[in-house]
Amino acid sequence: MxxxxxxxxxxxxxSAILAVLLRQYVREHSLFIAAAACTAVAGALVALLxxxxxxxxxxxxxxxxxxGYISVVFKATxxxxxxxxxxxxxxxxxxxxxxxxxxxxxxxxxxxxxxxxVRALIEQISGIL
Numbered sequence: 001m002x003x004x005x006x007x008x009x010x011x012x013x014x015s016a017i018l019a020v021l022l023r024q025y026v027r028e029h030s031l032f033i034a035a036a037a038c039t040a041v042a043g044a045l046v047a048l049l050x051x052x053x054x055x056x057x058x059x060x061x062x063x064x065x066x067x068g069y070i071s072v073v074f075k076a077t078x079x080x081x082x083x084x085x086x087x088x089x090x091x092x093x094x095x096x097x098x099x100x101x102x103x104x105x106x107x108x109x110x111x112x113x114x115x116x117x118v119r120a121l122i123e124q125i126s127g128i129l
Contacts, residue, residue: 004048008041031093038085072117076110083109 015037023030053074060070083106090099 004044008044012037012041027093031089034089034092038089042081042085069117069120072113076113079106079109079113082106 015033019030019033019037022033057067057070060067083102087099087102087106090096090102
């Protein structure tokens, strides 16, 4: 695990240095380097987390909770990660208003996605009372 963290850190720092150096000459290509690095790290994260996701699915299955709940959690996490990366890339390119719009969309998407969970929670609470 530490090896992977170190490798990822070195890759990210090297990509950042390359992006900064490239920014001096061709600003547009610098953004592509940053986006490619983010995509590579996200892909590595997905590969790293696959066993953990299966373990979490197993825990949910044993608990008797519906499979849909864990799906919402994973979708919300993906929305947050994608939104953060998009927002950071927009800020790096000097577009803070677009970055704020991306963050706002992400918050709205997670809120909309969580409505069925809130409804189920309220039904559970109503059933107890």
